[in-house]
Amino acid sequence: MENASLMPWLAGTALLHSAIVVEKRDALKTWTILLAVLTFALSLMGTFLVRSGVLTSVHAFAVDPERGVAILLLLALATGGGLLLYTLRAASLKAGGLFAPISREGSLVLNNLLLSTACATVFLGTLYPLFLDTVGGSKISVGAPFFNTTFVPLMVPLVAAMAVGPMLAWKRADLPGALARLWVAAVLVVVCVLWALWAHGFRPVMALVGIGMAAWAFFGAFAELAERVRLFRIPLGDSLSRAAGLPRSAWGAAIAHAGLGISIAGMVGTSAWMSEDVRIMHPGDSASLAGYEFRLESVEPAQIANYAAQRGTVTVTRDGQAVATLHPEQRFYPVAKMTTTEAAIHTTFVSDIYVALGGKAEEGDGWTVRLYYHPLVPWIWFGAVVMVIGGLISLSDRRYRLGVPVRRASPAVGGRSAAQPAE
Template sequence: MIPELGHYALVLALFLALVQATLPLIGAARGDIAWMDVAKPAAIGQFTMILVSFLALTYAYVVSDFSVLNVVQNSHSMKPMLYKVAGVWGNHEGSMLLWVLILAMFGGAVALFGHNLPPTLKARVLSVQAMIGVAFLLFIIATSNPFIRVDPAPLDGTDLNPLLQDPGLAFHPPFLYFGYVGFSMAFSFAVAALIEGRVDPAWARWVRPWTLAAWSGLTMGIALGSWWAYYELGWGGWWFWDPVENASFMPWLAGTALLHSAIVVEKRDALKSWTILLAILTFTLSLIGTFLVRSGVLTSVHAFAVDPARGVFILALLVIATAGALLLYAIRAPSMKMGGLFAPISREGALVLNNLLLSTATATVFLGTLYPLFLDAIDAGKVSVGPPFFNATFIPLMVPLIAAMSVGPLLAWKRADLAGALSRLKFAAVLTVICVLGALYAYQGGPVMALLGVALAAWAFFGAIIELTDRIKLFRAPLAESWRRAVGLPRSSWGMTIAHAGMGVAIAGMTGSAAWMTERIQVMRPGDTAQIAGYELRFDQVEERPIANYQAKTGTFTLSRNGEFLATLHPEERWFPVSRMSTTEAAIRTNWVSDLYVVLGQEQQGGTGGYATRLYHHPLVPWIWIGCVIMMIGGCVSLSDRRFRIGVPARAKRDRQPTPQPAE
């Protein structure tokens, strides 16, 4: 009965989405307030129905209802509860239900909290958002129904892909979809603004919080996926420029450009046409990512290789949404006023440079990801595009971007003094040189690119700190005044500083792990020892034992340094008998400055008792994820700014005199 309730709720959500997509849009065109007001209850009702449907599917997984085909194919009665719940979105049908749930959640949030939006704009935004919902709800009901029954019901399921039975993968998709789908809100605001024919600073202020929320979620989603790939797959790396990784990275790059471009629209009423185009393209890249992982064109643990009909449906949706929005843009964009003029050396100029470099980087990743797939689709041969291509093309674009990241916030609007801004960064430059010399000393040299990476990381981090101290006049004014300035600083400024500093920390982690990683691969028997990066690892034993729904082969390694015991490490090889797959669980010992990483491989044939083992030492690698978390925190701090929550800056404090009472 519960699955049928979920199915009917999904159908009802489709009808509510159809109402929301049409009546408010017609009402806005006719100036009919009553019709425009339909958008709010329709959006809330649509979200409620999809939530009921999602909870119904979750219930089926929790109680192991094997009369539901989706549960049979992706769950098992012996699976831990966390992975039973994660199994809801660990498959195509359930993940699409999560997709539309987040889509409806953003629409419901605008309906509930968009009090400051003009009625016509709000009605059009919610209508465009509902049009996307209609398309995906039709897609789910027609081709990807998660509530199909199976009769007779089997006694047990076929289990979830073992690689997905991991805490990182349990939380990675919700954050990733929050970012993917969240950019639909920027798309809806852009299309609604084009329909109205008006883009102004108020529009940029309304669109920024939704873009910021999506960007923060996507940042965390990508970080969790990278972290999972690092410790679960046992290969010692954290990023491989895999097409599915790139599918999430492209909208992140475009979304970062959109956030910075919207600042220029809000502050200077400039770059309006470009910002609208970025909003359209950012969500288009999200749809491209959705198509890649669901069309069957990719083979990846992240991808849902399903029948081609589903891929064609999503491709058609992608073409219609993008072509329709771009056609509207082509018609309306020429009529948009240019806005304020500015000199090349200015805050606006720095943000334009930011956008140019980020857009070029996005295009580079797009070309490297899609070109091999395109050639393969037309039978023009197979081309392999991997890390060498992306490292050779993407990294050079990031060097000037990071270099300018610290300078831009110190420039004045409209026209600025570059020499003056650079002079305020002299302490950041000194600290950067110290960090480079420290890296040179600690690692006895190293590749030139590694030292450049350290320089960029230090420059970004200390530049963000110096910019903040400059704002509050630290050491240039009494501490009381600096404190007053710090307290009065907008949260968006704090968020920018935190996010930029987090980027510096993440760059340091990427540089250290790539340039100074040490690797050892050998066959070890119990009692053998191996040396790596000054550490000694003794292989003690291997123990086999049943755990939950898998068989674990656990190794025991004793870690020491200079004869002093440090830790006991337990890498595992897991065998899942239901799905007949094995996974590798690396043992990682971190001190938050570096990781020692141990992988237990296959037992060697011939009865020698030896096991293939892989040892890695990763300097600074924890900083990658620490930096990503800091960036997400920066986004959340910015999101709490009063201008984004209420639409106006904080009211200035004034000495209030008692209001005189009228004489009676």
């Protein structure tokens, strides 16, 4: 279900970068228009998937087949109409300026190619099982292994090019020269990888690659700004003056790219270094996980307005110091005759700790307790917030504000005045 929102995000990101080439070089106009149509279509597709009931998920909204048909008709009308107009009018658009493959435009084309391919991969993995089921084929499930095999290899060169692209000149650029200006970022990447190696070892090796890519995106985002203000090559005061004079779009782009690096680090950390433990615990028992000590103090019944619960009390300590007191619950809703598990979560800047209370043991006063430690999960959401902030800063750039045409009165002709648009 999450793919419903990922697809328009990928297409929209490609659209934003393609629009830069249209603005700067008057190129890729037909491709940018096509991306705009497809991005809107994928947004409607996401709405259809979460509203129609064709996908079953806890994240889906209320199922309403009639509403799903209406959204599908809107999708067909908007997409079909947009593609029809595109087919009729695309040939009338003049081609823009030419550019070499190694150039700022070339890097943005590579960006579009990888993002569009990734979007098509997610689209195929999401809708192919539905299509196969509709035509009477066997039911299949496309899970994480498919996306890890197809999606991740596309993201690696995308992140690698993210830091290099802003260093390239328009029309034609010197790639070795651009890479040479990223040596400070490369050194910091090595430092981050060595830290991950010291903290977690070689397992898994791909986690080291992921941390390296995250650091490359983060530090590379600001390397271009440092190059533009000539940091450490001229007096610091002059560099600060140059920084103050940079357009907001430059700051916004760097901040957004840095936010993506933060989110990548969070994804790598929680997928590669998470720890979990499931065990039977009695009141007074303790368990260790990821350097934390969990002690089940008690499990007591509780009656709330619309449900009854068994509420546990778990104290969490680290090196003898109290960290948190968590209260996971097993809830029973008598009206719906439904039992749910409510995990207790303790969040810090660098990790999330989850404790979930399972069923009661068949004998004695033991309970099934699930303990989870997810490092760097908050970085995923923090990076997303940073990306949004970067986008808002870019949008606030005066160069992207379009003035509204103002009509002014022309000199009176024959005793009457006529309004004319201002030049």
